[in-house]
Amino acid sequence: MTALAPLADAQESPYIVTYDHYLEEPGSLEVEYFSTFGTQRDGNDFHAFWTEFEYGATAYWTTELYFDGQTTFNDSTIFTGFRWENRFRLLQREHFVNPVLYIEYEQTSGADKILKEVEGHDVEADYAIPNGLARKEHDHELESKLLLSRTFRGWNIAENTIATKNLTGGNPWEFGYAIGASRPLALKALPKRCNFCRENFIAGIEMYGGLGDRYRFGLHDTSQYLAPVVAWNLPSDWTLRLSPGFGLNDDSHRFLLRWGVSREFSGFGEALGAKLGRFFGGRRP
Amino acid sequence: MTRTTKKTFLAALVLVLAVSSAAAQKENPASSNPRKSVYAELLKAPGKAVARRNPLENDPDAVAAGDKLFAMHCAECHGDMAQGGRKAPSLLAGEVQQATPGALFWLLTNGVVRRGMPVWSKLPEPQRWQIVSYIKSLSAAPVPVSRPQK
Numbered sequence: 001m002t003a004l005a006p007l008a009d010a011q012e013s014p015y016i017v018t019y020d021h022y023l024e025e026p027g028s029l030e031v032e033y034f035s036t037f038g039t040q041r042d043g044n045d046f047h048a049f050w051t052e053f054e055y056g057a058t059a060y061w062t063t064e065l066y067f068d069g070q071t072t073f074n075d076s077t078i079f080t081g082f083r084w085e086n087r088f089r090l091l092q093r094e095h096f097v098n099p100v101l102y103i104e105y106e107q108t109s110g111a112d113k114i115l116k117e118v119e120g121h122d123v124e125a126d127y128a129i130p131n132g133l134a135r136k137e138h139d140h141e142l143e144s145k146l147l148l149s150r151t152f153r154g155w156n157i158a159e160n161t162i163a164t165k166n167l168t169g170g171n172p173w174e175f176g177y178a179i180g181a182s183r184p185l186a187l188k189a190l191p192k193r194c195n196f197c198r199e200n201f202i203a204g205i206e207m208y209g210g211l212g213d214r215y216r217f218g219l220h221d222t223s224q225y226l227a228p229v230v231a232w233n234l235p236s237d238w239t240l241r242l243s244p245g246f247g248l249n250d251d252s253h254r255f256l257l258r259w260g261v262s263r264e265f266s267g268f269g270e271a272l273g274a275k276l277g278r279f280f281g282g283r284r285p
Numbered sequence: 286m287t288r289t290t291k292k293t294f295l296a297a298l299v300l301v302l303a304v305s306s307a308a309a310q311k312e313n314p315a316s317s318n319p320r321k322s323v324y325a326e327l328l329k330a331p332g333k334a335v336a337r338r339n340p341l342e343n344d345p346d347a348v349a350a351g352d353k354l355f356a357m358h359c360a361e362c363h364g365d366m367a368q369g370g371r372k373a374p375s376l377l378a379g380e381v382q383q384a385t386p387g388a389l390f391w392l393l394t395n396g397v398v399r400r401g402m403p404v405w406s407k408l409p410e411p412q413r414w415q416i417v418s419y420i421k422s423l424s425a426a427p428v429p430v431s432r433p434q435k
Contacts, residue, residue: 011358011407011408013407022403022404022407023403025403026372026401026403027372056403058401059397059399059400059401059402059403059404060399089398092395092398092399093395093396093398093404094394094404094406151406151407153410154409154410156407187409187410187412188341188350188409188411188412188415189350189353189354189411189412189415190346190350190353191346191349191350191352191353193353199412235357266361267372270371270372
């Protein structure tokens, strides 16, 4: 992949669940791997993971493909599905609050445990079902989010409202939310390139959870989480993220430890286009 | 995945690639837009923004820090020496060098989304001012022969 595109230093947000209003730069591809370790009462702890390919189609449209899997300890490791996500910036310039429309289609099994978003009446007990049984359930979901975000004096504040419809069966619309706040540890950059400069670290906190469904809206029978987050944007083109999350009620996993690593490839689209053009014998750039 | 789902998924992916490459082509300023319109965005900065002074204009480290930030975030499109490229215009042009620091800061903050320049408000304000300091320094200093590779 490095042969296709030059590397670029990223300035990535530390959020793992919450989205801010910043999209991928046009033509850039970001490859990400995330991991979630979760404790499970009345069942086996698990390690869920996903790989994400995020591409900046334009400055106002980012498209992403996810592949999910999980290992449930003392059970099995399985592939649990894919997601295709699109984010559209609705306003051209920066405003007091900046809206982004998020549309996702996901085809996952009931064994999916990445907890990328928590919605409806998702509770910890749902994840205690053995993989062999849980994977027999197939979900085709359409998920929409309104992402609102603002950056002011170095602070980013983001709020996501989630509405999800499972297209199989007669399931109702389910709702959820995620909110986050974060700030770089230093606002000014140092003149020299450095790994451990404070400007490379962004710290914050996010909170997310379900809001019930169309028939039972609210916090009853939902899970809620609070998670400090930190991102380390390395000059060597990598971003590392870490987030220990804590369940806030009895229906939540007590502890989720998430971490992620990502790398951005600038100009990927252009380089790929040129390579494909040459491969198919077209016009040379 | 069933065969129908696979086909639908593949068709959707092909559609996305086709539409995104067409959109990227459309918003490529260097390929389709005359020089004037590329820089016309600077004239759209509100008076209040244009009048803003660079709070780091007397900071001796601002240009060097801006140089580093430029290499990290801007050089990919605007070129290592800010000379411009296929994706973005030269920042050595008179339209840019004669613009006020406030106008450059405004453009950097808001981007020109429909022409492919992202908003850069995700960089903290002082870092955006450091980039402005660097860009403005290009008119005063001789252009360096080469920038060390990362």
